[in-house]
Amino acid sequence: MTYPELIHSHTIRQLEQLYPVTRDFLLNLNLEGLPDHLPLHQALEHANAERLAEFGYTPVEVLGQLEEFLESVLANPSVEDIHTLTILGGQDKTGRAEDIQLTICKGEIVSIVGPTGSGKSRLLGDIECVAQGDTPTGRRILVNGAAADDEFRFAMEGRLVAQLSQNMNFVVDLSVAEFLTMHARSRLCVDPEAVVWQCFSCANGLAGEKFNLDTKVTQLSGGQSRALMIADTAYMSASPIVLIDEIENAGIDRREAVHLLAGQDKMVLMSTHDPVLALSADKRIVIRNGGIAAILEGSDEERESLALLEDLDRQMMEVRHRLRRGERIKPGVWKEEL
Numbered sequence: 001m002t003y004p005e006l007i008h009s010h011t012i013r014q015l016e017q018l019y020p021v022t023r024d025f026l027l028n029l030n031l032e033g034l035p036d037h038l039p040l041h042q043a044l045e046h047a048n049a050e051r052l053a054e055f056g057y058t059p060v061e062v063l064g065q066l067e068e069f070l071e072s073v074l075a076n077p078s079v080e081d082i083h084t085l086t087i088l089g090g091q092d093k094t095g096r097a098e099d100i101q102l103t104i105c106k107g108e109i110v111s112i113v114g115p116t117g118s119g120k121s122r123l124l125g126d127i128e129c130v131a132q133g134d135t136p137t138g139r140r141i142l143v144n145g146a147a148a149d150d151e152f153r154f155a156m157e158g159r160l161v162a163q164l165s166q167n168m169n170f171v172v173d174l175s176v177a178e179f180l181t182m183h184a185r186s187r188l189c190v191d192p193e194a195v196v197w198q199c200f201s202c203a204n205g206l207a208g209e210k211f212n213l214d215t216k217v218t219q220l221s222g223g224q225s226r227a228l229m230i231a232d233t234a235y236m237s238a239s240p241i242v243l244i245d246e247i248e249n250a251g252i253d254r255r256e257a258v259h260l261l262a263g264q265d266k267m268v269l270m271s272t273h274d275p276v277l278a279l280s281a282d283k284r285i286v287i288r289n290g291g292i293a294a295i296l297e298g299s300d301e302e303r304e305s306l307a308l309l310e311d312l313d314r315q316m317m318e319v320r321h322r323l324r325r326g327e328r329i330k331p332g333v334w335k336e337e338l
């Protein structure tokens with residue numbers, strides 16, 4: 001579909017969802033508040049002619065300007081300009097077509113569930129490489145609503161996506177402070193000292209056992225390493241997309257970790273077997289036999305179940321802490337004290 005066709009066939013609301021920069025464009029022309037359930041050409045009939053005249057444009061010229069604007073912005077997006085990710089269906093392992101289109105916006109959390117070997121990691125892999133029908137699933141990933149050509153994929157390499165996985169080991173022999181400072185400097189943070197402290201405190205809040213700024217990163221436990229990388233990704237990485245492959249056994253407060261990332265305006269996609277994580281997402285992708293079988297939105301009923309499961313989860317955590325401290329467990333006692 002060309003840009004003129006797209007602008008003609010979508011309402012302003014749909015366009016703003018696909019390309020949030022549309023809103024900036026309309027604001028710049030003093031055209032906020034147009035009826036957004038209409039396509040722009042119809043909405044412009046309701047626009048105040050004086051407002052349009054202020055900029056010396058006719059409605060036809062406004063449409064032309066928007067076409068040019070979208071074309072130029074979408075041709076050269078920097079990571080800061082990336083607002084949406086769209087998954088276009090391919091096929092499952094038997095070749096059956098996936099009839100889906102899912103757009104994910106900044107700040108959204110999407111969980112990916114399905115049996116072992118069903119294709120959850122494959123979907124994360126498709127997003128990581130911005131698949132264009134060239135992976136076993138045949139899926140296509142759009143960035144800001146547009147297909148990514150090789151030039152874009154090359155330009156974005158290593159910047160579009162931050163990956164967090166179960167096995168993260170450090171190989172450099174630096175202290176936590178040195179490691180974070182190096183990252184803060186290389187990412188040109190305005191106040192490196194403050195960001196280092198923010199990451200360090202946040203990571204310590206997420207990890208069970210505390211560590212110090214002068215602890216060597218190679219001495220951190222698996223859970224502490226993941227906590228440090230989650231804080232680092234949240235506060236220092238410019239990547240708008242975070243892909244998480246199963247952090248359930250990470251020994252960290254995983255729900256808080258995921259919400260921390262989404263709160264920093266990231267799009268978070270996580271493959272998980274953990275019911276609490278799966279249910280706490282805004283949307284849930286169900287994978288079966290290599291294909292996306294359903295996309296579910298959270299409901300009030302599910303949120304009620306989530307509250308119960310979180311309560312059970314807290315009880316499990318409390319028992320875990322007590323076992324780690326070498327205590328004996330008596331029936332029900334931990335529950336009352338929570």
Ligand SMILES: Nc1ncnc2c1ncn2[C@@H]1O[C@H](COP(=O)(O)OP(=O)(O)OP(=O)(O)O)[C@@H](O)[C@H]1O
Nearest residue numbers: 091092093115116117118119120121122136137290
């Ligand atoms: N649509 C597809 N077409 C062809 N192969 C696929 C498709 N989806 C997944 N696969 C392949 O199936 C295998 C298992 O997929 P994957 O590792 O993603 O499963 P998973 O759900 O992450 O499993 P686990 O829960 O055990 O981590 C991989 O080799 C993957 O490339």
